[in-house]
Amino acid sequence: DTEVTQTPKHLVMGMTNKKSLKCEQHMGHRAMYWYKQKAKKPPELMFVYSYEKLSINESVPSRFSPECPNSSLLNLHLHALQPEDSALYLCASSQGAGEAWSGFFGPGTRLTVL
Amino acid sequence: DAKTTQPTSMDCAEGRAANLPCNHSTISGNEYVYWYRQIHSQGPQYIIHGLKNNETNEMASLIITEDRKSSTLILPHATLRDTAVYYCIVRVAGNNDMRFGAGTRLTVKP
Numbered sequence: 001d002t003e004v005t006q007t008p009k010h011l012v013m014g015m016t017n018k019k020s021l022k023c024e025q026h027m028g029h030r031a032m033y034w035y036k037q038k039a040k041k042p043p044e045l046m047f048v049y050s051y052e053k054l055s056i057n058e059s060v061p062s063r064f065s066p067e068c069p070n071s072s073l074l075n076l077h078l079h080a081l082q083p084e085d086s087a088l089y090l091c092a093s094s095q096g097a098g099e100a101w102s103g104f105f106g107p108g109t110r111l112t113v114l
Numbered sequence: 115d116a117k118t119t120q121p122t123s124m125d126c127a128e129g130r131a132a133n134l135p136c137n138h139s140t141i142s143g144n145e146y147v148y149w150y151r152q153i154h155s156q157g158p159q160y161i162i163h164g165l166k167n168n169e170t171n172e173m174a175s176l177i178i179t180e181d182r183k184s185s186t187l188i189l190p191h192a193t194l195r196d197t198a199v200y201y202c203i204v205r206v207a208g209n210n211d212m213r214f215g216a217g218t219r220l221t222v223k224p
Contacts, residue, residue: 004157031210033210033212035214042199042201042214042215042216042217043152043158043214044214045211045212045213045214048210048211050210055210056210056211088155090157090158092157092158092212094210094212103160103212104160105157105158105159106157107156107157108155108156108157110155
């Protein structure tokens with residue numbers, strides 16, 4: 001199994017809603033990532049978990065709250081989002097530290113905030 | 115500061131080799147060069163990586179100059195399905211800080 005799955009594929013939410021994005025991998029990877037991608041822009045790094053501990057937080061607003069319950073699962077909890085948060089949210093995983101970072105990306109969740 | 119510089123866009127004829135350049139003049143000795151591509155609205159896909167030697171796999175070849183200040187990704191026989199944005203990334207081994215630059219939008223034309 002060499003894939004990263006993300007659910008849901010699409011999400012529409014209001015600014016007062018609370019929702020969560022889910023990412024899962026079963027490759028034994030110990031690093032997992034969240035990226036945000038706006039249209040026609042490159043992916044922007046948001047968070048990195050390494051061995052289930054948050055190792056990078058790119059000064060992301062607190063309305064985005066990551067969680068790594070175990071080494072296979074990564075969540076992104078969303079609350080009080082703004083319309084400008086509408087984007088494609090990508091999850092990735094890798095073997096962790098080391099040269100062979102051939103990271104795998106999921107297909108993304110397309111989020112629309114109304 | 116951007117670690118890599120790539121052309122904004124390139125065209126290539128179907129069946130011909132696509133050569134995508136990347137400048138990384140400030141690369142450190144322990145930084146690897148990685149290439150990814152992203153087909154429209156999909157997640158990025160790993161292509162190849164290297165440190166100083168040229169590398170080849172089933173998808174592409176990576177040519178790194180001797181001074182390591184630039185590299186070229188070669189798709190030997192481009193097809194329409196290779197139309198995508200190609201990202202060149204430099205990264206320290208042992209570091210999970212994987213960041214994307216602007217990339218090159220490659221269009222393969224019939």
